[in-house]
Amino acid sequence: MSFHLLLLALQLHLYIYSLLQGSTSAAGSISGLPSTVSLGTSFSTTHTLWMQSQNEVFQLDLRSWVDEGADQCMGGVRYTYKTPNALIWTFNTVPEPLLGTNCNLILRSNGVLAFELTPPSSSSRVVAWQTPTAGLRVQNLTLQDDGNLVLVNDTGGIVWQSFDSFHHLFMIPSGMRFLQNITLYDRVSLYSDFSMPGCYALQMGSQGRLQMFTRANIYVYNTIGINASTSGNNASIANYIIFNQDIEFYSSRGILMGKVAHNILNDDPLPNPTNLTGSALFKDGNLLINRPSPTNPNHHLWYYNSSISGFCDFPLVCGEYGLCNEATRECSCPPGFQRTFTKPACTAQDEPTRKCSCPEEFQMPKFNSTCVPVDDAYSLHPINVSFYPQPSAVRVDSQGACRSLCEQNASCNAALFDSNSSSCALFPVLYTVSLPSQNKATTGQVMFLKITMVSTSSGSATAIIVGATVGGAALIVIVVCLVLYWWFWWRPHNIRMQAQKRFLQDISKLPPRFTYKELEVATNNFSRRLGTGGFGSVYEGVFHMPTGITRVAVKRLDEAGASALFTMDEQFKAEVATIGSVSHVNLVTLKGFCMEKNARLLVFEFMPKGSLDRWLYTREPPQAEGSSSSASGGKKAKVPVAESSTELLDWEKRCCIALDTAKGLEYLHHQAAEHIVHCDVKPANILLSDDFHAKVGDFGLAKLTGSDAQSFAMTTLKGTRGYLAPEWLQHATITAKSDVYSYGIVLLELLTGKKCLDPEYGHLPTWVMKAVSAAKGDTTCTSTADNKMLDYDTIDASLLQEKIMDSRLLCDSVPSGSFQRVLILALASVQVDPVDRPSMTSVVQMLEDILEISYSTPSLKLTQMSQKYFPVNLSGWDSTSCSISDSEISGLGQLGPSANGR
Incomplete structure (x- = not known):
């Protein structure tokens, strides 16, 4: 019976799958997907495609997979007319996959679009990316017909758009502006329709030309563009391009300045620009432009190729510091280097250099060989080469000046001098450089390579051998000296x-x-x-x-x-x-x-x-x-x-500083893989x-507490006097709430403009507490068992602001409601009992919502312990005076001993 049920379920699954495939058009679009979703919508990787533009050209895609035992996920907008590797951009600063599980894209009720996941070896979720749109009255998320993902407010206005936020792309649809701050990456297939950046990239340079370069060292190996005017007027330099039938170059005023015509055309002619659904992509170091065939959208008709096809034209063909001979299609090494077919251990630190220098680690095309240094006698030796003009080059007077520039620059390991333009370009690493052609012995271009060899130490073996030849008495002295040397210094x-x-x-x-x-x-x-x-x-x-x-x-x-x-x-x-x-x-x-x-x-x-x-x-x-x-x-x-x-x-800057600091501490406490207390x-x-x-x-x-630990013990008292939480002084047990206390002190300093310890005012929290209690006398406190609670409803907010606020701030420039709420948050953060303090996540939420969204006011308890550390005389304090007694100042001395004198 169970077998027949299983068979029936399998047939039903195949039937549903066939229906889904049947609803998908040849171009990759799917009927029934919304182009707009409302607040509270959540997308997960249980499905892949969630939204689709009304013209069915763009889709919101979210995927997860496992690669070499690691859970990965990626999300973004894809182009239905190009598959595989059709993703245009991703929800990440750089289009790399994110490590983690349970990936979700959520349009929160406060208008924030957030990409969340659970990192490896962690049970708590973190926000990998989010929009800064809290409180901007966002109503919906819409995928427009041009591929722009936008957040729209209640008046129909756009408060956030992907075109302004994502500048790292894998593909450019026809009609989209390609600006100077956008990078188009060479794509390496990763999973399904998803890619990761390769070793090559393309940008629009300051001179208005498309520059094709290696990511590791920004070595430009080709450019595409129109001839700009030599008048020196910036208006004559292209500001952006649009891919249509041709590559169109526009000025900052939107005036068409010229075109680079298509150089490949199938038998089927190009349609009008308004009907064109083409796309530009960067693949294997070449810029390609294509469009789907009208009869078969999965078949692509090419109409442009940058045509970088020579053996030596690609900078990675001969590996690091390799010399390339176009006539013989062979690689060789400069003087002082030798060729190796086994790549040494990779020492590169940044991700682009590691990908290009260690291709075997990142599924990149591997070098047949590469060059490694063997003789530093050839350091900065001139070598005649041939290379493309480098936009990053600086003007120099001579070949010797270029060599000197590299010699004095710690980050320079290679320099290219061009006598034709009297220019010098410096690089931290250099890949394939061409040799002059056979019919041209010199090109006026020279390469210098800085060779640093690791010298070997001779050790103490020589001293032992020499000592062994000395007579008996001298031998004893040497042995004793060696033992003492080893014991007191070498060990x-x-x-x-x-x-x-x-x-x-x-x-x-x-x-x-x-x-x-x-x-x-x-x-x-x-x-x-x-x-x-x-x-x-x-x-x-x-x-x-x-x-x-x-x-x-x-x-x-x-x-x-x-x-x-x-x-x-x-x-x-x-x-x-x-x-x-x-x-x-x-x-x-x-x-x-x-x-x-x-x-x-x-x-x-x-x-x-x-x-x-x-x-x-x-x-x-x-x-x-x-x-x-x-x-x-x-x-x-x-x-x-x-x-x-x-x-x-x-006031605005102070609130910004308070929020930024709180976000940094929130990340350390709750979002970092290893939770950290500052x-x-x-x-x-x-x-x-x-x-x-x-x-x-x-x-x-700072202390790394681990993802599960809640506290740790400090064996010695460290920190800064006045900012230490009371629990440090009692039993030296530290938690994230100890940072909250220090942050509360900083908030009070932002409010008052006073230092936390002052000869005139004493300890700042004590002085502020007195001011709060004096704002309405005894009625500001109610007793509950052994605790005393502050009653905010009876506080005279204007009087309180007048007494506490930094005198240099104009009262009219600081909203009283905002001031009082920040003050309440500061006092809640400096509560004596860590349990009574809010977490940094709550602090961030309160600060973000302070202008519009109300929240429950935290209760401030004045327990016997708190009065010990914050002495507040609720009945006898003179509201006209801000001074405190010597005994109170003496009591405050317990708060801030610093073992380091910091």
Whole structure:
């Protein structure tokens, strides 16, 4: 009986499948799919196609699969007239698959479109991507006929669109604008209709031409475009292109400037541009344009091919530093290199270089051979070659000047000099370069390669052999000296080196590693100091990259002897392990690090506005050298104030900084694969960008608690006086709520403009609590058992704002309702009992909803313990005075001892 039921179910399944296939047109469209969905709609990978444009040309696709034991998923908009690999863009910053299970695309009730999943080895869901549309009155999600996915508000206006947000594409439909900030990737088939970026890419350059280049080193090997005017007028340079019957180039004013005509045409003629459903794609290093055949949409008619077909025209054919002979179709190596058919261990750090340099790891076309350095005597030796003009090249006077540029640039391993244009291009890695043709001995183009060989150490064997030839008495002395040397220096040194090796092996996503010499050059011998802190100083650095100048902040931990090296290493490793394993828009990015002998350096992104404390507190007299700004690495500059009255942080900027900081901490606490407690949240560790967006930095005290752990014990008291949560002082048990407490202190500082510990006001939470209680006298408190609860309904909000708010802010510029809610949130965050504090997720939600959406007011308990740490005299405090007694200040001293003096 069960067998017949099983057979019946199988037949029914096949019947339904045939019906579904029958409803699918030859072009890949499916009838019945909506083009618009409302709030609350959720898409999952249980189905693949969820939405379809009304013209049935575009579909919303969501898939999951398993590759080499790893769960992966991907979602985006696909083009029905091209399959396989038909995805145009994906819900990700870079079109790579996401690792995880239970992938969902959700249009939340607050108008946010979010892509969620469960990461590997985790039971909690995280948001991999979402739109910044909370509170914008979003009503629906619509897939338009041009492939644009949009969020529409209640008035019919578009508040978010994919065309403005996704600049990394696999395909360009005809009629879509291809702008200078968009990249079209060479596609490597991954799963079904899904791809991942290959080694090649295409962009529209600043000179208005399409540039075909290798992703690893931005080496341009071909361009497509029209001849621009030589008048120097930017209006004569194309601003964007559209793929129609031809490749059309337009100015910024939308004026057609010229065309690149189609060069391939099947017997079937091209239709009118308005009826064209073609698409441009980048495949195997070539730009191709096709369209579906009217009689068979799955058959593609080609009408353009960039025709890069020569053996030496593709930069990856001969591997790293290979020389290519077009006549013989052979690869050879420059002087100082030798050919190898076994690729050495891959040392590249960034994803594009790893794909091109280690193709066997990423399903890329493998090199037949590659070149490896063997003799550094040929370093920067000139080699006659032939190459395409490089847009990234800079003007130089001579061949020697180009060689000198590469020699002085730590990031340069190869340079190309073109005497025809007196230009020099620098590269971190170089792939295939052509040799001059047989009938032309020289082209006026020269390549320089920087060869660095790893020298071998002789060890102590020679000393032992020499010592063995010495007489008996001398031999005893030498042996004793060697034993002492081994015991007191080599053994501890070897232990440190092994620990360092294990540390580097344990980090799954190790950032780039710099040499001390490279950072010394970048910082001009550490001459531009930005600020100092408890563990060292921060310096401004500059890297000259092929793509331009990159500013960084280099944090150098003070060199220490053996006794202090362990403490410095712990702080250094904590920072590398923590920030190196996370990535979030509100966390400072670690660009690299250096571990050489006793030197420990961290390279961070440069934050132009410095740290928050410089902009927040009352003006102080300017300091001496090194006080101009603080950039990154979480170190406090010597001038903690803005340098002019026009640089005051207004209310909007303060709310933005509070929200950005909360989002960064929320990611550490709840969304990172290994949950992290920062342990040192304070204004000096909150860095600001040019537009005053905030990022959390300085992870020297951070602790990875694991995805399941809720707390951990601190064996020593570390942190910053005034920001430590009370539980640190009682039993040294730390949780994420300890960071919430420190964040609450920062919120109070943003509200008041005062420091957390002040000789005049004492401890900031105590002073604020007194102001709250004085805003309506005793009626602001009600007793419940042993607790006292603050009653907000009886508080005089305007009086409270007048007494607490930063005096430099104009009252008219700060909505009283917003001020009171942020104040309530701050006081809830500094509750003595960690259970009474909100999580950072709740903090983010409250801050995001503060302008429109109400939320339940958190209760603030004044228990006996809280009054011990926040002494509040509810009955006898003089509302006309903000001072507190010496005994109260003395009691506050218990709150902030700092073991490190930070």
